[in-house]
Amino acid sequence: RAERFAPSDPKAVDWKAAYRKDLESRFPTPSSLRLYLQEIEKRTPDPILCCFELNPEECHRRVLAAFIKENINLDVPEWNGRRHDGQFSLLP
Structure with missing residues (x-):
């Protein structure tokens, strides 16, 4: 869970x-x-x-994806149901 989102x-x-x-104030x-996304990626x-x-x-x-x-x-693309081989880190 990402409560701040x-x-x-x-x-x-x-x-x-x-x-x-909300997003702009948080x-x-x-x-x-970036730091919050890194915290999420450590847990998940x-x-x-x-x-x-x-x-x-x-x-x-969609609002969050645009903000990011x-x-x-x-x-932050929409999921299209196809498998994504070689999934990379959330943050480059």
Whole structure:
């Protein structure tokens, strides 16, 4: 589990803005985000970000993936169901 990635109010009216504000306050610098991802990878060598929303437009995971990309230029691709041989570390 990655508690600091959990939205404080997942059902907020403007949930995208609220979640983005959560992430910006929890990870004010790229290095703070990178350190947290390293902590996760120490506990879970092959971490996966999951979302359980029926409507993909209501997916917090996508907001988090965009935040990670913007801050540390790390792609967090959507799972496509195919096996990924040679899985690499979360952080290069």
